[in-house]
Amino acid sequence: MTTTPQVDVVCLGESMVTFLPGSAGPLADVPSFDRAIGGAESNVACTLARAGHRAAWVGRVGTDGFGDHLVRTIAEHGVDTSAVERDPERPTGIYFRTNGERATGAVGAGEGTGATGLVDGTGPAAHPGPLSEVLYYRAGSAASAMSPANVPRRVLRAGKVLHLTGITAALSTDCLALLRELTSARTPADRGGGTGPLVSFDVNYRVGLWRTPTVAERGAEVLRELARHSDLVFVGEDEAAAAWGVTGGPEAVREALAEPAVLVVKQGATGATAFTREGTAVFAPALRVDVVSPVGAGDAFAAGFLAGTLRGLPVDQRLRHGHLTAAAALTDAGDLAAPPGRDLADRLAALDAESWAGLRLGPGWTTHGPRTATAGRPDEPAEPDQSAVPDQPAEPDQPARPDQPGRRELEVRSV
Numbered sequence: 001m002t003t004t005p006q007v008d009v010v011c012l013g014e015s016m017v018t019f020l021p022g023s024a025g026p027l028a029d030v031p032s033f034d035r036a037i038g039g040a041e042s043n044v045a046c047t048l049a050r051a052g053h054r055a056a057w058v059g060r061v062g063t064d065g066f067g068d069h070l071v072r073t074i075a076e077h078g079v080d081t082s083a084v085e086r087d088p089e090r091p092t093g094i095y096f097r098t099n100g101e102r103a104t105g106a107v108g109a110g111e112g113t114g115a116t117g118l119v120d121g122t123g124p125a126a127h128p129g130p131l132s133e134v135l136y137y138r139a140g141s142a143a144s145a146m147s148p149a150n151v152p153r154r155v156l157r158a159g160k161v162l163h164l165t166g167i168t169a170a171l172s173t174d175c176l177a178l179l180r181e182l183t184s185a186r187t188p189a190d191r192g193g194g195t196g197p198l199v200s201f202d203v204n205y206r207v208g209l210w211r212t213p214t215v216a217e218r219g220a221e222v223l224r225e226l227a228r229h230s231d232l233v234f235v236g237e238d239e240a241a242a243a244w245g246v247t248g249g250p251e252a253v254r255e256a257l258a259e260p261a262v263l264v265v266k267q268g269a270t271g272a273t274a275f276t277r278e279g280t281a282v283f284a285p286a287l288r289v290d291v292v293s294p295v296g297a298g299d300a301f302a303a304g305f306l307a308g309t310l311r312g313l314p315v316d317q318r319l320r321h322g323h324l325t326a327a328a329a330l331t332d333a334g335d336l337a338a339p340p341g342r343d344l345a346d347r348l349a350a351l352d353a354e355s356w357a358g359l360r361l362g363p364g365w366t367t368h369g370p371r372t373a374t375a376g377r378p379d380e381p382a383e384p385d386q387s388a389v390p391d392q393p394a395e396p397d398q399p400a401r402p403d404q405p406g407r408r409e410l411e412v413r414s415v
Contacts, residue, residue: 007054007080008310010159010197012151012182013168014143015039015059015074016093016136017066018335027096027133037073038095038335040165040204040299047303047325049078051339053310056080058155060142066092067142077336083155090145093138097295132295134208138171147174148181156182161306162197164230166223170209176222183229198309201230201260202302205239220244228259232309234302236266250281264305264319266298272322274315284319289327290362296336300329304339320349320356331363340366 019033045055057079061067063086070092075081138144146168156162162182169176183199203223210219220243227233240246240253250265250273257263261277271285304325308318324345329337339345344366348359 007056007159009045009048009053009161009163009200009306010056010058010156011041011045011163012058012146012156013039013041013165014093014138014141014146014171015042015057015061015070016095016138016141016143017069019094019096021096021098025098027098027135030098033096035069036335037070038296040167040202041163042070042074042079043296043299043336044163044303044306045079046074046077046336047300047339048307051303051307051325052342053307054080054159056083056155056159058083058151060085060087060146060150062086062090062092062142063088064092066094083152085142085150087142087145090140090142093136093141093143095134095136095138097135098133136208141171144172144175146171146178148178149174151178157197159197160310161200161232163200163202163302163306164226165202165204166226167204167206167209169222169226170206170219179226183226198232199230200232200302200306201227201234202298203227203233203235203239203243204298205235205243207242224257227257230260232262232264233257233260234264234266234298234305236298237268240265250275254281262315264322266301272301272319274319276315280315282315282319284316284323285357287323287327287356288360289330290360291330292333292363294330296334297326297329300337300339301326304345307339317349321345324348327361328366331361331365338366344369 016038018036018038020036021027021030022032022034023030039059042057042059045057048055055078057074061070061084067086071081071084164179164182169179183201205220205223223243227235235253235257237250237253240256244256246252246256250267253265254263254275263275265273265275267273267286269286271283274282274284276282301322303322305318305322307325308321313321325339328339331337340348348356351359
């Protein structure tokens, strides 16, 4: 794709080629793998582009076949990749993983994020389920060489929103310097709603990236610093507890992160709470979802929330759109599930509280759509449908993924 005069969202970070087991079992026993792509920031860009927004991904890949595959695949989702740099000296990162939830706990417990908060439909805190086995080959990757010296500011400032994650900060000292410059080195006018983009930051605490206790402690403070200088922040309750020792619910997290104009606290199977600068707290309960795979749900939630932000929707609707987009990811085996169409998502997001609570979404719901009156078609006779069956006993319930806007909320809402 070519660069547009202005994009809605610019996403900066590392994307990698991922290899998924062709059969169940630990990595040591898997004989073959299927190739896909993965990366929190590029996932958000792809989902936003498929939802009809203008999205760009900025990253760095090697001059190798894996880099070719990444750039081509991301562009095929409608994302502007024209600012991606090719590094002739460093390789494109790759990783291998099994299906399962990422851990958010002590070092050694797994490589975690707290992004989905879903295991067996009730969340890891309630029912610890099988964790994903993840093996990275990213040390010295092309993306780890991103720095203030080689990433053009013009491109990063081209969008209404600049989306970052804590993953990038852990890749190298140069990457951390870049994120610090993009967050703390902004002018007061930028932070107050001036000409700069709204800075969105997903904490994405990955235990495996902060390897030793000393580095882990430093990493936790780095993530808090970056979050405090951002406009819109996404963080899970489990992440806040693991990284900063913050417990006591969403209000305690908000007390620890009072600076962002909008803070979205993800609460696993319970739902998500968004705090605004005006002092309001908005809660949206999670949807009931028949989970196929939890991978990518946190990124999908962020994309749904950002899409609602770009459209100027009320905060409660942004949260619901985040939940719906996350549900699309949860009910699809791939890392990049298609989000629900805008008409369908708007109709479901507008349901009353009782109808929303009665929804149950399963595989294929984004294609077939709910068919019951409770699910949003009061003029049609209710038909049973596995993809959305309200008023049934909850089976594997699912949490949702929150993501919200920031200090420049008023300007973005005018889009």
